[in-house]
């Protein structure tokens with residue numbers, strides 16, 4: 001059997017997108033591995049699956065699988081890719097669509113310049129919602145010890161968990177060393193995406209993210225939203241912030257607590273292909 005797929009990216013965070021609106025997609029661990037593996041398969045950070053809607057108020061269901069096969073509830077860059085995919089495939093001719101993941105409802109709007117603006121929903125800030133169980137939590141800057149080293153960070157859920165650490169220089173940040181250790185700290189029962197944030201001004205930051213289930217990616221959309229939310233709660237950022245990531249630029253807007261976060265950025269198709277499966 002041949003499985004059709006589309007390779008896409010959003011600011012360098014790359015995806016294999018599967019259209020399951022007409023035929024079901026059965027994501028076995030072996031198939032997901034074949035789609036994500038960069039040497040023996042297609043290769044991507046996340047597999048995105050678009051399905052027919054299961055509720056009248058949405059246009060599509062949106063499922064997300066990390067490179068390690070874990071299914072998660074949010075992928076911001078992926079949602080922009082999805083908006084583009086839906087348009088290119090003629091699955092919808094609306095300028096704005098609503099999609100539902102296992103944790104969030106997102107509104108995706110095509111802009112005339114080709115970028116996509118996403119209403120990412122209201123960030124969840126209570127430690128239990130992240131979830132983060134650090135007992136001595138003191139919002140909006142939390143503390144814990146990692147192997148005797150004190151760490152301070154923000155903790156935000158954008159429909160998936162994020163910890164945000166401020167660093168003086170993202171290029172020198174210990175992303176590959178500290179990222180996986182904090183990610184698996186017992187205070188994060190669902191593990192956590194770890195963002196390293198360099199604040200350059202109230203409207204410009206640089207960011208690297210060590211993602212759950214994928215390692216460091218060239219961009220993390222939900223991570224960019226979480227970083228701006230944390231920076232604003234620390235009173236260090238304005239309402240509209242350009243977030244420079246290794247694969248490009250995202251613009252994040254947040255008016256403050258109780259308000260949704262908006263993310264604007266690029267999405268591109270790289271190629272389409274067919275995979276013989278099982279092979």
Ligand SMILES: N[C@@H](CCC[C@H](N)C(=O)O)C(=O)O
Nearest residue numbers: 075076077160212220221222
């Ligand atoms: N790349 C994503 C986030 C993908 C999911 C994440 N790794 C998780 O496990 O929560 C984005 O652009 O938001």
